[in-house]
Amino acid sequence: xxxxxxxxxxxxxxxxxxxxxxxxxxxxxxxxxxxxxxxxxxxxxxxxxxxxxxxxxxxxxxxxxxxxxxxxxxxxxxxxxxxxxxxxxxxxxxxxxxxxxxxxxxxxxxxxxxxxxxxxxxxxxxxxxxxxxxxxxxxxxxxxxxxxxxxxxxxxxxxxxxxxxxxxxxxxxxxxxxxxxxxxxxxxxxxxxxxxxxxxxxxxxxxxxxxxxxxxxxxxxxxxxxxxxxxxxxxxxxxxxxxxxxxxxxxxxxxxxxxxxxxxxxxxxxxxxxxxxxxxxxxxxxxxxxxxxxxxxxxxxxxxxxxxxxxxxxxxxxxxxxxxxxxxxxxxxxxxxxxxxxxxxxxxxxxxxxxxxxxxxxxxxxxxxxxxxxxxxxxxxxxxxxxxxxxxxxxxxxxxxxxxxxxxxxxxxxxxxxxxx
Amino acid sequence: xxxxxxxxxxxxxxxxxxxxxxxxxxxxxxxxxxxxxxxxxxxxxxxxxxxxxxxxxxxxxxxxxxxxxxxxxxxxxxxxxxxxxxxxxxxxxxxxxxxxxxxxxxxxxxxxxxxxxxxxxxxxxxxxxxxxxxxxxxxxxxxxxxxxxxxxxxxxxxxxxxxxxxxxxxxxxxxxxxxxxxxxxxxxxxxxxxxxxxxxxxxxxxxxxxxxxxxxxxxxxxxxxxxxxxxxxxxxxxxxxxxxxxxxxxxxxxxxxxxxxxxxxxxxxxxxxxxxxxxxxxxxxxxxxxxxxxx
Numbered sequence: 147x148x149x150x151x152x153x154x155x156x157x158x159x160x161x162x163x164x165x166x167x168x169x170x171x172x173x174x175x176x177x178x179x180x181x182x183x184x185x186x187x188x189x190x191x192x193x194x195x196x197x198x199x200x201x202x203x204x205x206x207x208x209x210x211x212x213x214x215x216x217x218x219x220x221x222x223x224x225x226x227x228x229x230x231x232x233x234x235x236x237x238x239x240x241x242x243x244x245x246x247x248x249x250x251x252x253x254x255x256x257x258x259x260x261x262x263x264x265x266x267x268x269x270x271x272x273x274x275x276x277x278x279x280x281x282x283x284x285x286x287x288x289x290x291x292x293x294x295x296x297x298x299x300x301x302x303x304x305x306x307x308x309x310x311x312x313x314x315x316x317x318x319x320x321x322x323x324x325x326x327x328x329x330x331x332x333x334x335x336x337x338x339x340x341x342x343x344x345x346x347x348x349x350x351x352x353x354x355x356x357x358x359x360x361x362x363x364x365x366x367x368x369x370x371x372x373x374x375x376x377x378x379x380x381x382x383x384x385x386x387x388x389x390x391x392x393x394x395x396x397x398x399x400x401x402x403x404x405x406x407x408x409x410x411x412x413x414x415x416x417x418x419x420x421x422x423x424x425x426x427x428x429x430x431x432x433x434x435x436x437x438x439x440x441x442x443x444x445x446x447x448x449x450x451x452x453x454x455x456x457x458x459x460x461x462x463x464x465x466x467x468x469x470x471x472x473x474x475x476x477x478x479x480x481x482x483x484x485x486x487x488x489x490x491x492x493x494x495x496x497x498x499x500x501x502x503x504x505x506x507x508x509x510x511x512x513x514x515x516x517x518x519x520x521x522x523x524x525x526x527x528x529x530x531x532x533x534x535x536x537x538x539x540x541x542x543x544x545x546x547x548x549x550x551x552x553x554x555x556x557x558x559x560x561x562x563x564x565x566x567x
Numbered sequence: 568x569x570x571x572x573x574x575x576x577x578x579x580x581x582x583x584x585x586x587x588x589x590x591x592x593x594x595x596x597x598x599x600x601x602x603x604x605x606x607x608x609x610x611x612x613x614x615x616x617x618x619x620x621x622x623x624x625x626x627x628x629x630x631x632x633x634x635x636x637x638x639x640x641x642x643x644x645x646x647x648x649x650x651x652x653x654x655x656x657x658x659x660x661x662x663x664x665x666x667x668x669x670x671x672x673x674x675x676x677x678x679x680x681x682x683x684x685x686x687x688x689x690x691x692x693x694x695x696x697x698x699x700x701x702x703x704x705x706x707x708x709x710x711x712x713x714x715x716x717x718x719x720x721x722x723x724x725x726x727x728x729x730x731x732x733x734x735x736x737x738x739x740x741x742x743x744x745x746x747x748x749x750x751x752x753x754x755x756x757x758x759x760x761x762x763x764x765x766x767x768x769x770x771x772x773x774x775x776x777x778x779x780x781x782x783x784x785x786x787x788x789x790x791x792x793x794x795x796x797x798x799x800x801x802x803x804x805x806x807x808x809x810x811x812x813x814x815x816x817x818x819x820x821x822x823x824x825x826x827x828x829x830x831x832x833x834x835x836x837x838x839x840x841x842x843x844x845x846x847x848x849x850x851x852x853x854x855x856x857x858x859x860x861x862x
Contacts, residue, residue: 380668450705458718458775459695
């Protein structure tokens with residue numbers, strides 16, 4: 147029959163040209179797979195490089211070297227009476243004493259002239275706490291483990307100046323050197339001396355800032371998304387609003403910083419460097435992200451669910467809050483937390499509103515001066531002292547862990563609330 | 568090429584209709600024949616009436632001047648080819664078309680002589696009085712209990728938990744689902760089979776004590792056995808509720824309804840007793856459709 151004849155030369159399945167075409171198709175598929183695999187490989191490599199560099203440089207920031215210091219307070223010029231140190235003002239009394247000189251004298255007595263600069267600010271902080279904890283220590287000679295100065299710490303960990311290496315070797319030979327966990331790094335705040343810096347101030351600042359951001363951006367963003375998606379009439383105004391919100395999400399973050407500076411600080415006279423203003427600025431930046439994620443999540447709720455609820459006589463509001471919003475929640479939460487994670491890592495807008503100040507104490511509240519982790523990292527990376535290098539990397543590790551925690555939370559919440567229909 | 572069939576052949580032959588109804592599915596459902604149904608007295612007032620109902624989607628007219636009465640004790644079937652406006656008309660009856668921004672409805676529709684097109688009509692209450700079952704089973708992704716309890720809860724029909732449980736049980740019993748789900752009321756409604764889901768949706772509609780139930784092709788997504796169960800259920804519900812059903816399946820219309828309306832291209836072509844529509848249609852277009860000439 148004529149219908150069985152091939153329509154054209156192309157449909158002769160067994161001839162050579164056809165075989166070639168088939169082979170070419172398989173070849174292009176193989177090539178595509180290889181290229182894709184290579185792309186994955188490169189990104190994994192980058193990630194591994196980043197993590198390994200951070201870990202190798204930063205883990206040192208979480209430990210410190212301590213040296214033994216034989217000290218007899220009776221022989222020092224400290225005028226501290228253990229009896230008065232049992233009162234509530236013990237902290238201030240000890241802080242006002244010249245511990246630095248006492249330490250350097252005792253160290254000189256024990257280790258010779260190099261002892262004078264052996265201990266840094268970290269040792270003073272440590273000794274202060276030790277005396278407050280146990281005032282009776284002042285009455286007897288004792289041997290204390292105190293953190294080394296930043297230069298010696300570097301020399302003990304890797305390589306330092308030749309003179310510092312010599313001191314470290316001397317301490318090692320006398321078994322007067324040990325490594326311990328640097329708890330101060332997680333409990334202290336910024337300082338000029340790298341041996342006594344910590345991330346706690348910045349961490350708390352970040353936490354307060356992100357809290358303000360969440361309390362502003364989440365409700366405003368979700369309500370805006372719900373209104374635009376479920377209630378707003380479709381007209382030129384809502385179109386204009388939609389375009390504006392989409393554009394807002396693409397505005398460079400430093401512009402939001404300028405806005406915060408101009409409006410929150412100069413017009414509204416809110417306190418400078420405060421988590422309140424930082425959080426408000428970041429909320430401006432995060433809100434469009436939440437609106438967009440929220441609208442997409444609401445859009446993906448099947449219309450049949452709305453019909454079902456309307457069909458039994460639910461009002462528009464009941465449909466939205468009983469059915470649409472709970473079903474859209476996983477998507478909204480994922481979008482929100484991704485937005486929050488971005489805000490957490492944001493530096494530029496916070497520089498504009500003064501959160502780059504040197505702040506040596508953790509913020510007491512959302513209106514107290516504070517800094518945040520990424521800004522702290524930026525500030526430390528600018529320092530000339532070599533001791534800050536590992537502190538910078540260590541702070542990056544803390545920031546990454548914080549982010550990981552938030553993303554983990556996002557995944558948990560999504561799985562927890564996700565429903566199928 | 569099929570010849571134009573005489574009216575007495577295949578589907579429109581009453582004997583064949585009965586035969587079609589008596590196919591395997593009749594094992595589940597002893598289907599009453601049209602002649603068994605007590606016709607309403609001539610004086611009886613229709614539960615719902617539609618007069619001059621037209622619907623526009625944007626500039627396109629989807630429905631032209633439709634007049635239909637829906638009676639209390641009867642099942643009214645809307646048949647017609649795809650896109651003929653039968654679902655559109657059904658959605659007018661509880662004003663679900665309001666949810667489509669471009670839709671515009673004109674004409675008068677009454678429920679117990681009250682015009683539901685009035686601006687003063689409370690749509691939320693109307694939709695409770697005129698319940699709806701959709702084409703695709705659409706249970707809420709919540710527990711079986713919550714699915715049925717939702718309507719009574721938002722309308723405040725139960726004073727306490729015990730009353731609510733009673734309503735849920737009665738609704739599920741009336742929808743013929745109770746025995747299958749009574750031990751797993753806490754399970755998700757979406758975990759049920761398609762036919763069970765549709766009966767759950769019927770139970771959900773029943774739970775708010777509606778006067779009219781609208782069904783938009785309730786069996787189009789179901790297998791024959793589940794379809795038979797729904798049809799059986801429709802028979803049981805008749806008399807308690809006025810029922811309007813849209814269907815693609817002419818045998819189904821013949822089996823379950825006492826009144827049939829045939830729509831074509833947005834017009835109501837013919838409306839009358841089901842037995843007459845299927846045995847002795849007045850319009851040529853109806854004849855062509857029910858004999859399978861198009862659709």
